[in-house]
Amino acid sequence: MDFQFQEPQQQSKVGVxxxxxxxxxxxxxxxxxxxxxxxxxxxxxxxxxxxxxxMGTFLLVACIAYLRFTHFTFHIDRALGxxxxxxxxxxxxxxxxxxxxxxxxNLTQNLLQRxxxxxxxxxxxAGADRHxxxxxxVSRSVALALxxxxxxxxxxxTAEETLEDQPESITPKPFLKIHFISxxxxxxxxxxxKSVGLILTFFFSIWGKLHEIGEExxxxxxxxxxxxxxxxxxxxxxxxxASLFTLVFLINLGRTVLRYFNYTxxxxxxxxxxxxxxxxxxxxxxxxxxxxxxxxxxxxxxxKLNVLEMKIRQAISDEKNHQKDRIEVPGCNTREKEAILxxxxxxxxxxxxxxxxxxxxxxxxxxxxxxxxxxxxxxxxPYFEEVSSSLFFGVLAVYTILLSIxxxxxxxxxxxxxxxxxxxxxSGAWDIAVDILETDKIQAITTSQLFWHKNLxxxxxxxxxxxxxxSFYLANFDTLKQYVNRWLYGLESQNHNWM
Amino acid sequence: MEFTNEPLTxxxxxxxxxxxxxxxxxxxxxxxxxxALGFDLVLLLVACFVYAKADDFSSMEALVFxxxxxxxxxxxxxxxxxxxxxxxxxxxxxxxxFQYGIISTNTKIIPYNRVQHVALHEGFLSRNxxxxxxxxxxxxxxxxxxxxxxxxxxxxxxxxxxxxxxxxKEL
Numbered sequence: 057m058d059f060q061f062q063e064p065q066q067q068s069k070v071g072v073x074x075x076x077x078x079x080x081x082x083x084x085x086x087x088x089x090x091x092x093x094x095x096x097x098x099x100x101x102x103x104x105x106x107x108x109x110x111m112g113t114f115l116l117v118a119c120i121a122y123l124r125f126t127h128f129t130f131h132i133d134r135a136l137g138x139x140x141x142x143x144x145x146x147x148x149x150x151x152x153x154x155x156x157x158x159x160x161x162n163l164t165q166n167l168l169q170r171x172x173x174x175x176x177x178x179x180x181x182a183g184a185d186r187h188x189x190x191x192x193x194v195s196r197s198v199a200l201a202l203x204x205x206x207x208x209x210x211x212x213x214t215a216e217e218t219l220e221d222q223p224e225s226i227t228p229k230p231f232l233k234i235h236f237i238s239x240x241x242x243x244x245x246x247x248x249x250k251s252v253g254l255i256l257t258f259f260f261s262i263w264g265k266l267h268e269i270g271e272e273x274x275x276x277x278x279x280x281x282x283x284x285x286x287x288x289x290x291x292x293x294x295x296x297x298a299s300l301f302t303l304v305f306l307i308n309l310g311r312t313v314l315r316y317f318n319y320t321x322x323x324x325x326x327x328x329x330x331x332x333x334x335x336x337x338x339x340x341x342x343x344x345x346x347x348x349x350x351x352x353x354x355x356x357x358x359x360k361l362n363v364l365e366m367k368i369r370q371a372i373s374d375e376k377n378h379q380k381d382r383i384e385v386p387g388c389n390t391r392e393k394e395a396i397l398x399x400x401x402x403x404x405x406x407x408x409x410x411x412x413x414x415x416x417x418x419x420x421x422x423x424x425x426x427x428x429x430x431x432x433x434x435x436x437x438p439y440f441e442e443v444s445s446s447l448f449f450g451v452l453a454v455y456t457i458l459l460s461i462x463x464x465x466x467x468x469x470x471x472x473x474x475x476x477x478x479x480x481x482x483s484g485a486w487d488i489a490v491d492i493l494e495t496d497k498i499q500a501i502t503t504s505q506l507f508w509h510k511n512l513x514x515x516x517x518x519x520x521x522x523x524x525x526x527s528f529y530l531a532n533f534d535t536l537k538q539y540v541n542r543w544l545y546g547l548e549s550q551n552h553n554w555m
Numbered sequence: 556m557e558f559t560n561e562p563l564t565x566x567x568x569x570x571x572x573x574x575x576x577x578x579x580x581x582x583x584x585x586x587x588x589x590x591a592l593g594f595d596l597v598l599l600l601v602a603c604f605v606y607a608k609a610d611d612f613s614s615m616e617a618l619v620f621x622x623x624x625x626x627x628x629x630x631x632x633x634x635x636x637x638x639x640x641x642x643x644x645x646x647x648x649x650x651x652x653f654q655y656g657i658i659s660t661n662t663k664i665i666p667y668n669r670v671q672h673v674a675l676h677e678g679f680l681s682r683n684x685x686x687x688x689x690x691x692x693x694x695x696x697x698x699x700x701x702x703x704x705x706x707x708x709x710x711x712x713x714x715x716x717x718x719x720x721x722x723x724k725e726l
Contacts, residue, residue, distance in 0.1 A: 372696055499669045499695035504661040520695030540664070541568045547666045548649035554669070554694070 064129040068174050071193030076121035089265050141189045151189050157181045161203045166337040175199040234319035238363050238387035243312035245357040251304045316386045342383050344400045346370040348497045348523035353489035363387045369523035405492050408475025414514045417530040418467040426459050472528045474539050495543050496552040497521050576643035583705025586680045587639040591632045598628050644703045653701045663701055667721040669693045675711055687711040
């Protein structure tokens with residue numbers, strides 16, 4: 057078969073199914089709260105209404121999907137050198153992309169696409185922060201041929217020398233693939249606090265939705281009905297904690313798998329192409345020259361399971377869209393971490409001389425987060441008459457102990473490693489993060505000292521980079537100043553590119 | 556000419572902490588004073604407004620209220636003065652130093668080869684005193700920039716030219 061794409065053509069026939077499922081998924085998500093309420097309120101009549109509602113939605117979505125399919129065409133205009141995509145049922149869009157401007161053509165396949173056996177195509181040009189053109193469902197042969205046709209043209213336009221890379225760029229070689237088991241390991245060992253937050257936001261958004269339609273009393277009633285919950289305080293606390301933990305576990309696991317499913321890194325002409333996601337497949341590009349700093353983090357469980365998380369920060373190109381410049385690698389092992397660092401830096405960044413913070417940092421943190429709040433709580437105790445004294449002081453004691461342990465470990469881990477070329481900073485109490493910064497990437501340096509620390513000779517330093525700041529607080533100020541002089545010497549005597 | 560290539564030790568490197576710093580122009584104190592005055596006037600108005608609204612103050616409460624308000628007003632003026640006194644700068648061969656702060660002393664250093672662009676800013680008050688602010692920007696995202704106020708207009712122009720020349724040369 058020969059694909060020329062001269063004539064406007066539609067997507068693969070089975071693509072209708074994909075469009076149908078895609079639209080259905082979106083609509084179901086939108087009307088889920090209404091369905092939930094109808095189901096919960098019960099009754100035979102509402103079951104019938106629900107059935108009719110669903111049937112109607114199905115039919116409507118099917119029609120929309122079919123129209124979306126027939127109205128979507130794409131072709132290449134060789135004479136003008138343009139790739140043209142028509143889209144839209146009521147509001148029609150014509151997207152025209154100059155073939156010479158195309159930077160990347162990515163084939164993607166999310167879960168739905170994989171089940172149906174089609175591929176998606178994303179066309180990126182320079183400058184724009186989102187995909188210029190997106191085709192949702194074509195067969196593998198069409199996808200490969202289209203990619204080849206689009207890139208071939210680009211190659212011919214740009215330069216002869218890149219022609220050699222052509223076979224490689226069409227089928228890039230995989231660099232790293234995160235195994236499903238690694239994702240599960242990360243899912244059950246990280247982001248607990250984030251998940252608790254998610255549960256709370258979910259609960260409050262449901263509450264808010266019910267409030268909007270004036271039904272929050274119903275939820276309150278439901279909660280009040282569960283009087284067995286309040287029979288024993290201890291019992292309900294234990295039950296609450298147990299169910300919260302299970303929920304957090306499950307949500308964490310689901311979220312990680314959903315977000316990072318099939319995480320692959322492919323090497324493509326010196327840069328890395330990342331794609332991941334179960335339902336929405338995301339694609340990003342990692343260019344080693346744009347990397348400003350790397351964070352490697354691992355907690356106790358993850359260490360035992362030999363998984364770690366990496367965050368790679370690139371120079372921020374778009375003030376509004378920071379997320380795009382932050383690349384996360386969930387669940388790689390030590391060997392893979394080394395391979396990524398090797399690709400970014402060309403070798404393993406060596407750790408430098410150890411520097412610890414002054415013990416006043418621990419005391420100061422304890423003062424700020426333990427002593428002050430506890431004192432404030434004791435001062436305001438007369439206002440909480442209904443709370444029994446033993447419970448009040450019990451909570452305070454638990455709070456003090458937990459935070460003290462947290463601060464002790466975070467102080468113990470807080471270390472700066474200063475080398476000639478690299479600076480590492482270790483921090484955190486449970487999740488221990490190591491920031492890696494190449495000294496050439498420093499944009500500006502700020503040293504800082506409080507006036508009562510002058511005689512004690514302790515102070516702080518902040519290194520400003522194009523991807524954020526790295527600070528080290530309350531260390532020997534003379535040593536810090538010496539290091540600053542050395543970094544400045546390194547920055548000013550050579551003229552390395554930072555991007 | 557004899558060629559030498561002695562090893563460098565850290566102690567021999569130029570030390571930023573011993574660079575003599577140039578304070579801001581004395582006339583900038585007037586600008587700061589006017590700013591402090593304006594700010595304090597707003598605070599005073601707010602205090603008067605609150606006092607007039609809440610008319611059930613006992614004489615003791617009124618005393619505490621006005622004592623606190625005046626303390627705040629005084630504190631603002633003192634802090635702005637300290638902030639002015641602390642600010643100082645220096646241009647070295649390869650970088651620019653700027654010292655600032657109120658309860659802490661901060662020194663920010665930007666090497667010329669990291670400067671993205673330089674701008675001159677003339678505030679409404681400063682312009683009347685013939686002063687300008689030199690703004691030096693890097694690609695650093697949070698606080699990677701230096702803004703030196705209270706420099707004579709012609710000096711500021713010269714500094715800008717110097718920096719532009721340095722940037723060109725570094726490139």
